[in-house]
Amino acid sequence: MQIRYILKEGFSGFDRAKLSMFASVFTVTASLLLLSLFSILLINANSVVESLRQKVEMEAFLDDQITAGQLADTRARIEGLEGVREVRYVSKEEAAAIFKEEFGEDINTVLNFNPLPASFKIALKDGYRTSVKAAMIYNEVKAIKGVDDIIYRKQLLEMIDHRAMMFLWVAFGIGVFIMLSSIVLVANTIRLAIYAKRKIIQTMKLIGATRGFIRTPFLLEGFIQGLLGGLIAAGIIFAVFRLLEGWLSMQLSDFVRVQPWWYAVIVGTGSVLGLLGSMISIRRFIGESVAN
Amino acid sequence: MIELRNVSVSFDDQRVLDGVTFSLKRGEFVYLVGQTGAGKSSLMRLLYMDLMPENGDVRIAGYESRSITNRQIPHLRRRIGVVFQDFRLLEDRSVYDNIAFALYVTNTSRSDIKKKVLHALADVGLSHKRNHMPHELSGGEQQRVVIARALINEPVVLLADEPTGNLDPTSSAEIMDILTKINMRGTAIVMATHNYELVKRYPARIVQLKDGKLIEVDKAPGRVARSSP
Numbered sequence: 142m143q144i145r146y147i148l149k150e151g152f153s154g155f156d157r158a159k160l161s162m163f164a165s166v167f168t169v170t171a172s173l174l175l176l177s178l179f180s181i182l183l184i185n186a187n188s189v190v191e192s193l194r195q196k197v198e199m200e201a202f203l204d205d206q207i208t209a210g211q212l213a214d215t216r217a218r219i220e221g222l223e224g225v226r227e228v229r230y231v232s233k234e235e236a237a238a239i240f241k242e243e244f245g246e247d248i249n250t251v252l253n254f255n256p257l258p259a260s261f262k263i264a265l266k267d268g269y270r271t272s273v274k275a276a277m278i279y280n281e282v283k284a285i286k287g288v289d290d291i292i293y294r295k296q297l298l299e300m301i302d303h304r305a306m307m308f309l310w311v312a313f314g315i316g317v318f319i320m321l322s323s324i325v326l327v328a329n330t331i332r333l334a335i336y337a338k339r340k341i342i343q344t345m346k347l348i349g350a351t352r353g354f355i356r357t358p359f360l361l362e363g364f365i366q367g368l369l370g371g372l373i374a375a376g377i378i379f380a381v382f383r384l385l386e387g388w389l390s391m392q393l394s395d396f397v398r399v400q401p402w403w404y405a406v407i408v409g410t411g412s413v414l415g416l417l418g419s420m421i422s423i424r425r426f427i428g429e430s431v432a433n
Numbered sequence: 434m435i436e437l438r439n440v441s442v443s444f445d446d447q448r449v450l451d452g453v454t455f456s457l458k459r460g461e462f463v464y465l466v467g468q469t470g471a472g473k474s475s476l477m478r479l480l481y482m483d484l485m486p487e488n489g490d491v492r493i494a495g496y497e498s499r500s501i502t503n504r505q506i507p508h509l510r511r512r513i514g515v516v517f518q519d520f521r522l523l524e525d526r527s528v529y530d531n532i533a534f535a536l537y538v539t540n541t542s543r544s545d546i547k548k549k550v551l552h553a554l555a556d557v558g559l560s561h562k563r564n565h566m567p568h569e570l571s572g573g574e575q576q577r578v579v580i581a582r583a584l585i586n587e588p589v590v591l592l593a594d595e596p597t598g599n600l601d602p603t604s605s606a607e608i609m610d611i612l613t614k615i616n617m618r619g620t621a622i623v624m625a626t627h628n629y630e631l632v633k634r635y636p637a638r639i640v641q642l643k644d645g646k647l648i649e650v651d652k653a654p655g656r657v658a659r660s661s662p
Contacts, residue, residue, distance in 0.1 A: 146537050157525045344521045347481070348582065349511035350538040351504070431483050432474065 151361030154334075161334035162366065165418075168330040169370025169411050170377070172323035177378050177407055179319055181399065183312050190305050194270040199263040199282065199293040200231075207259070207287050215287035219261055224269035224278050229262045236260065258289060272298040327414045331363055332422035342423075343431040352427050359423045360416060367415020371408035379404065434459050434589060434621060435480065440489035441645075442475050449475050451645030452489070457623065459589065462616045464632050465625040466650070467642035473625040476642065477594045480623065481515055482506050494589050511539055514583025514591040514620075518598035520575045522567040522582075528554070529563040532582045539586060553581040557611060573604025580611055590621040597628060609635050 154162040201219065203212070212230075220228050231239070236257035240248050249255055269278065275298055282291050335342075345355050382399050435457035442450040449472040457463055465473050478484035479491050482501060491498035494512040496505060515521075523531050532553055536546045554560045557577035567575055576596060583591055593612065597605035609631055616622050626632065632639060639650040 143537060143540065145543075153525075338525070340521075341523050341525060344523055345534070345538075346507070347483075347510060347515055347521065348535045348538060349507045349509075349586075350534075351507045354507075354538055430478075431481075432478050 147357050147361060150358030151365060153358075154362050154366075158334065158337070161330075161337065165327070165330050165334060165363075165366040165415070166370045166373070168327050169367050169414055170373045172319075172326055172414065173371060173374035173407055173411050174377060176316075176319055176323060176410070177374060177403075179316060181378075183316070186308065186312075190301060190308075193297070193301055197270050197275070197294055197298055198265065199275070199279065199291055201261045201263060201282050201285075201288045201291045202258040203260060204287055204289050205258060211287050212259075215285055216261060218285050219263060219282055219288075222278060222281050224266050224274060225263055226266040227264040229264075231260045231262055233257055233259045270298065272302045323414065324417065327367075328418040328421045331366070331415070331418040332425070335359060335419070335422045335426055339426045339429065342426050343429065346427075347431045355427060356423050359419050363415040363417075363419025363422075364412055365415070367411040367413065367418070368408065369411075370415065371411020374411060375404040375407040378407065434494065435623070436490075436492040437476075437479070438490045438492075440479065440486040440491060442472070442479065442484065442486055444475075448645050450479075450486075450642075450647075453642075453645075453647045454489075455640065455647050457590070457621055460616070460619045460621055462613075462622045462637040463624070464637055464639045465623060465642065466627060466629075466632065466639060468627070471642040472645065473642055474594055476647075477515075477592050477623070477625060480590075480592055481510055481513060507538070511535075511586050512588055514580075514586075514588040516576070516579050516583050516591065516593040516596045518595035520567070520572075520579050520599075522575055522578060524567050527564050527566060528559060528570070528578050531567065531578055532585055535582050535585045549585055553585050556584075557581045571604070572600050573607055576600065576604070576608055577611065580608070580615075584615060584620070588620065590623065591615060593622065593624040595625055595627075597626065597631060605631060606634075 203215065207215070216228055216230065219225060233255050236259065237248050237255050240246075240257060248257065263278075263282065265275065265278065269275065272295065275293060275295070279291055279293065279295075282288055342355055346352075378399065435455070437453055437455040440450055440453045441448065453476070465476065467473050475484060479486060479498070480493055482491070482493075482496070482498065485498055494509060496509045501509065523534060526534075529550055532550045533546050536549060541549070551560065551563075554563055557580060559574060559577055559581070562570060562574065567578070570578065576599075580591075580596075591612070596612070597608050600608065605628070612622055612624065613635060636651075641648045641650045
């Protein structure tokens, strides 16, 4: 097969069928923008959930009678638990200082003694800040000698877990919907463009062109359309986030992460969409009788 | 070179061709006549294998309907030229590219393509319109481009399905002159028509389709008698 011919034919849409070329590229761009903005929103929401989870830590209060040796032992045992990232000791004096900061009064002067126990603040590793795993760690810490009581924001974690699951399912549903409509939309636009050329396809078959010979330029054209649509969509997203960053005068990229490889994914998805769209469409018409 | 043996074709339980037997030798010219709907186009489709017979066997240019594969059909079509009433030009490209397309598919080199296309255009008297788009040409000119394209791969047979159906008498005569010239050079021609005026003016073998049967009307008239069966 002649590469020159295929390349020439593949790019001929720019010259011969400007309107349908534009329609296909525009459809790919619109679909990708929709998909990308949705994905960015999803990641954004997910980072809010994650930052809420970051706030969850446990506090294990210690027996007042604990000795220095037992303290070190208890600490070592907590640190040894799976899922524990960091253990920080809060002495009775520090607890009183925190109390004073929170309530504005010195507990020693109110009660004449300090009832606040010393404690370990326990930070959990990523992936362990779920209600199920936190409950497991809670039970393990509670069983350790020297630990009197342990608190953490159980309800908050349960709420996050529940909502996050629901949120994920809804998002997944919307994502699938957008993805399917994009494929249908792109395939349909390309199909209309190819439909307009079905007489030409039949004539080519009549002259003795093989299916591959007819198909390849169409696939190349679909790929180019998708690639272009992807490049435009990536360009628009890049520009929009640049502008937003400027206007909001804050580091948007910290909050909504648009990683450089994202742009590659957008362009790649566009190319695949275009290729798939033309593959599906050409299949339909290439099998038709040439005498229609 | 063309042989149909006891070929039958039906559409929606309606038998269009019923046990048709027919043969054509190299270099022969035959008119296929019959009323609209008599099955002329179906017979043509059998020949370029867009339609497969229910019964019987079609042999053309070394291929057989029983054994031909989908992959071989394009190769068969390169060995036969097809001309239609509605021209079937590739509307999105120039006259030159229309003819060149038939050579692209056979992987001809660029320099050969140029030489052959310019030669073919000269043959049908359209060298000066090589860069025109099909819609800029008259009906007669379009049909000449189609003929040039059909002949560029030097087919053994040219199938012409009502080639003058959409043309005025002057253009029709031009097309007939070209077809006769081609036939003189040794290309066999099957021409479906119901223009009896033309058949009278350019006498050749005539077969008629009637009620699904093929009848030999005139075996060896006129100047092409030498190549009749």
